[in-house]
Amino acid sequence: MMHDTIAAISTALGEAALAVLRISGPEALKVAAKVFAGRAPATELTPRMAHRASAKTADGITLDDGLLICFRGPASYTGEDVVEYHGHGGLLVTQKVYEAVLAAGVRAAGPGEFTQRAFLNGKMDLTQAEAVMDLIQAQSTLALRAAHEQLGGAIGKEALALKEVLIPVLAHVEAYIDFPEEDISPDTGAALIARMDEVLIRARRLIDTGEQGRILRHGARTVICGEPNVGKSSLLNVLLGFERAIVSPTAGTTRDTIEEVIQVHGIPLRLVDTAGLREHSSDGIEKVGMERTRRELERADLILEVVDASLPPAQTHRVELPEGAEKRRILLLNKADLGVAPGWPGEAVRLSCEAGTGVEALREAIRELVLHSGPLMSEHPVAINSRHQVCFERVAAHITAAKAALNAGQAPEYIALDLREGLQALGEVVGVVDVEEVLDVIFSSFCIGK
Ligand SMILES: Nc1nc2c(c(=O)[nH]1)N(C=O)[C@@H](CNc1ccc(C(=O)N[C@@H](CCC(=O)O)C(=O)O)cc1)CN2
Ligand SMILES: Nc1nc2c(ncn2[C@@H]2O[C@H](COP(=O)(O)OP(=O)(O)OP(=O)(O)O)[C@@H](O)[C@H]2O)c(=O)[nH]1
Ligand SMILES: [Mg+2]
Secondary structure, X not given: OOXXXXXXEOOOOOOXXXXXXXXXXXXXXXXXXXXXXXXXXXXXXXXXXXXXXXXXXXXXXXEEEEEEEEEOXXXXXXXXXXXXXEEEOOHHHHHHHHHHHHHOOOEEOOEOHHHHHHHHOOOOOHHHHHHHHHHHHOXXXXXXXXXXXXXXXXXXXXXXXXXXXXXXXXXXXXXXXXXXXXXXXXXXXXXXXXXXXXXXXXXXHHHOOHXXXXXXXXXXXXXXXXXXXXXXXXXXXXXXXXXXXXXXXXXXXXXXXXXXEEEEOOEEEEEEEOOOOOOOOOOHHHHHHHHHHHHHHHOOOEEEEEEEOOOXXXXXXXXXXXXXOHHHEEEEEEOHHHOOOOOOOOOOEEOEOOOOEOHHHHHHHHHHHHHHHOOOOOOOOOOOOHHXXXXXXXXXXXXXXXXXXXXXXOOHHHHHHHHHHHHHHHHHHHOOOOOHHHHHHHHOXXXXXX
16 A cells, blocks of 8 residues: 555646546545535545535635545545545646645655556556556547457456466476476376467467557558659548648658558558659658658558559559568559549559549558458457567467477476466566566556546
């Protein structure tokens, strides 16, 4: 249990209808009783019920009029006594109430500190704490679904289930350490291997969702490329719904890459508009831009190649794609309003950024490619993050090593060593870690007041 009491403004700073200030810790109710005055002091209010109260400075000047809700630990978000004040959402009024609360003797909370306390007080495991932030940052329906799945404990439960499968294996192997004259019998060995195989299969199934997790959290990197002046920036603007990038009839308008996140059929896309590619350029800046475009193509999840439909393929310089990138590419015949020249493949999407036609067909094509043949193929809504991925990869490596040691008839001490490391990595997924730094790194990326 934490010994000090923390406070933060939990809502976004700015002018809004309401603002919520949150206090958590052993002194929460006492502090609230000092700052907020209502029909009864905060220490005597019915928990989880909204009560009218006004906020006052230490010398009795009224700052605001709002609602107070008290939660008695452990039945609260953090597991400690919590008081919430719901006041008017003005910048100054909220700041003044917050200062009055701090003056009453609490400490300003750091980023993620409320959720960190919820974790430390056993209200949630580490994967659930991480999911709180994923939920807040989700920019698409699918990302939201994965965050809810994780918040519900899906990943933590699987990590614990794998521990349950492994612990008997370790117990067995350790039993042999005490009886050096006995060898592990073939039957026992086979049963232990079967358990380790199960762990490997299930760990790899989770590792395979890592790619999906990256895309859901950061968006599928979608690079718009093509020759200068074909309408790449126009496409970015059409998909975004506002004029983000400069569009002009001059070839070579876009010099640097521009990134924006959009959602297409629930899929988050990180759109990247690039400098047009042409074979020869004498302009230094343009060359640097083109180099950048090539680098973007290397790490693209999805490539939207734009060509001028009114020109025949023979008069078009197609983009040279990195190896294997073909299957991630959608060919867009833009300026279809000027007519489509013969020779373009039938499956290419006909588009006019000017007339706004073909955009729905493009969105369909993106959905098809990303969901049915690409990185979000899995129906499984679970999507691990990179920290989980590192842990599960360690699990897989150590269990593979333990299996090999067992098969090679090595001493049980060796086998046990890898099994213990595997178990340790599983524990780290849910936050059984003794290194405080790891926790600090995770929670410092949260918002204040969360
Ligand atoms: N006003 C307000 N809204 C909020 C939060 C909050 O803290 N305050 N939350 C904060 O992020 C989220 C909701 N999450 C919460 C999770 C647990 C408990 C809670 O009181 N848990 C107790 C009691 C459980 C119960 O009765 O269902 C417990 O776990 O023991 C409260 C909020 C989103 N909305
Ligand atoms: N007729 C027609 N013109 C278009 C269409 N889309 C874009 N344009 C025009 O094509 C010109 C170039 O458009 P941009 O979007 O700036 O092209 P870009 O590919 O980003 O060009 P760079 O940044 O220079 O590589 C502008 O004059 C646009 O108005 C379209 O669908 N039909
Ligand atoms: Mg451009």
